[in-house]
Amino acid sequence: MTIEHPSATVADRPLLSVRGLGKRYGAQIGCRDVGFDLWPGEVLGVVGESGSGKTTVLDCLSGRVAADGGQVTYTKADGSVVDLRRLDEAARRRLLRTEWGVVHQHAREGLRMNVSAGANVGERLMALGARHYGRVRGRALDWLARVEIGESRIDDLPETFSGGMQQRLQIARNLVTEPRLVLMDEPTGGLDVSVQARLLDLLRGLVEDLGLSAVIVTHDLAVARLLAHRLLVMRGGLVVESGLTDQVLDDPQHPYAQLLVSSVLQP
């Protein structure tokens, strides 16, 4: 099933542009002076240890927390450019339901745990006006298959799913409206190694098929290597190094980045 992706053509401006993004929590720095450009079809990894500020960056982008300063501009599907920090809540919520997706580390936060898998996947479609039960259910079945969840589970509650399945369900729920940008926070966090591998394969395939842009926060460099085109390395709220994934991981320049890379256990 081919999908015509609006950003498959060469773009003249980044999809997402961030300059000087900062957030403090009282006396503590969440993140400071963060900047990057994200182009259509590109995956940016944000890596660092816990407390590095990487999740704060994601929360500022999604609007979950209000940034203290900085500029975030996004190019919508119709070509118009919006300043996300100035956007009113109505428009921001609409964006999050249509052109964006947010995949949380804990699937419970991104799913409705008390309705069936099918309802979870179909919700965005129904919110956008889909009114044929059979067809909504059909699309849900499609997507469950794509994230490798068995058809027979469509009426089951997410509570009965394993951690990995819940995560895949969350992904399906977000991707069903074919968003252009997906924000992911530790998508493989808390999952068994073998489950992680399967999920990463799936994600990589979906990103390619759909031409998605994504910002993926992770402490796991293997995840970053597999999924991201470019990386930001964060520490203490600051970006200490950035560049192409292979470059940063094979030839890190900043001492902290070197420490991070060298501390990964080699097989």
Place this chain on the structure above:
Amino acid sequence: MYVAVKGGERAIDNAHRLLARERRGDPSVPELSLAQIEQQLALAVDRVMVEGSLHDRALAALAVKQSRGDLIEAIFLLRAYRTTLPRLGVSLPLDTAAMAVHRRVSAIFKDLPGGQILGPTFDYTHRLLDFELADPGGAPASPAEDGRGPQAQTSLPRVMDLLDREGLIESEPPARDDARVGDLTREPLTFPSGRDVRLQNLARGDEGFLLAMGYATQRGYGRNHPFAGEIRHGEVTVSLTPEELGFPVEIATITVTECQMVNQFKGSATSPAQFTRGYGLVFGGAERKAMAMALVDRALRGRELGEEVSSPTQDEEFVLSHSDSIEASGFVQHLKLPHYVDFQSELVLVRDLRAAHGTPRAPVVQ
């Protein structure tokens, strides 16, 4: 042969007559007078006034009598009466610092200017039923022994003001002269709400509910480390500035109980640590209510003070939507009203579902 049941109107009239008879009880027992209720069940009258949002001891006593001692029913009567009263104006804020104090205690200092004045309190009584009270006519307490002690003290400095002078406690921002105070009896509550409206809601709120919420904060549901900074009980004057005169006139003297809690301190990168406050104010001597109110007030300030809101006690929608005993009583008891039409619809559905149970579902059409 079925004949439709009629006569609802007559049934209601008869029910009211029966109620009046039950209210009077055994006619050989002397009837209660309003003065007896107002004097000897003073705390019941106090509660009805504060939750009824109307200060009138005689009317409150009447409500207690008419409701046969069901205080929520009495509060309802007073509220309904209040609806018919015209609004003449808004008084000036009560100056509780100038209170003629009959009782004043503080838990945060062993002693303080003016001293700890116990006043008429149940606190140190031993809860032993006093059978001497069973028969009326005991000798009235002589003036020297009646617990009121020397006449009420005025100009007792408030403990919070002492802390404030040292900068140890957050200041209450002074109100602007033209600041408009919200009025829940005229406008509906909206969220997020201002503190003025929150305090009103709590003052009118059911004592039992607030007590439970306050208790919950002490047990860890939104704990805010409370200390009783000061509780004072006594008379204050109510003043009003009539438009025609342009200067304030004293229109009444009422008894109130005020509770100021000293709570968890907080500081930030830009400001040094200070204690925070919770506030409670009620008519009469409803001290337990004033304290519970102060605990809940502070809990609901969580968001304003940048605290993590983790508990229903800190959730203003949860607390303020369910604090009103009249609303709660009405809705809970409305279940007694006929619901047979809705139930009939449910019956139809359940019977259909039971009939269809076990038959295979039609395949999904795509």
Place this chain on the structure above:
Amino acid sequence: MTRYNFAYLDEQTKRMIRRAVLKAVAVPGYQVPFGSREMPLSYGWGTGGVQVTASVIGPTDVLKVIDQGADDTTNAVSIRKFFARTTGVATTTSTEAATLIQTRHRIPETPLREGQILVLQVPIPEPLRWLEPREAETRKMHALEEYGVMYVRLYEDITRHGRVAQTYEYPVIVDGRYLMRPSPIPKFDNPKLDRSPALLLFGAGREKRIYAVPPWTRVKSLDFDDHPFEVEHWDRPCDLCGARGAFLDELIVDDKGGRLFICSDTDFCARRRPAGDPPRPM
């Protein structure tokens, strides 16, 4: 003994309520907050309906009050007496003769006509309440037309039961825009809301909201294209008047489980039986 104003409420309060009603009529289905007053009846027992009625009633009105479709249920009697005492207005049990009808949980079977006002008593005005308990959030959802979660609920019902399991208070979309809860009328009555010639006013006293459906407004009950909205039906006619296609109450008449089914709308049923005729034999 103090005297009360016409219809109990003071004129300023009535004006405030009428302003809320006008706003509600201007934005069909939208819940307008209003400063609900404490009334002599309990919250939950019709104070919203009473306040709306008190604000629109005039000396020449003819008032009908029903509860569960019947004029003689205790609460209908109580409310009718309240207005008789505080207005002196003529009252009736006839739907046709009434100009103003206050009702709890039913819409009369006799079709309403232009110029009539129907005031419905509402316990919980917010259609999204069971899906989202927070008022601050549901307000945003209405403003942004975020009704996806309601369709999720319908989807789940169909998945679990093969049909939508909501049988009363069935949610509707008014004038193609606002999601509305039509008060606990059985879904049987929902079609009467659509393009009614009468003005429909909804009052929730405890929750302090007023909303309205102006005459001739489109009101659509939520459904899916392949699972269209359906009403209840009975296999038998009314045991008293023989009517088919009316909402029937079920009465248990003996301890062997014997049942009678009788029109819930007492006025409608009585009119079908000419005066003096006994009810149909069982």
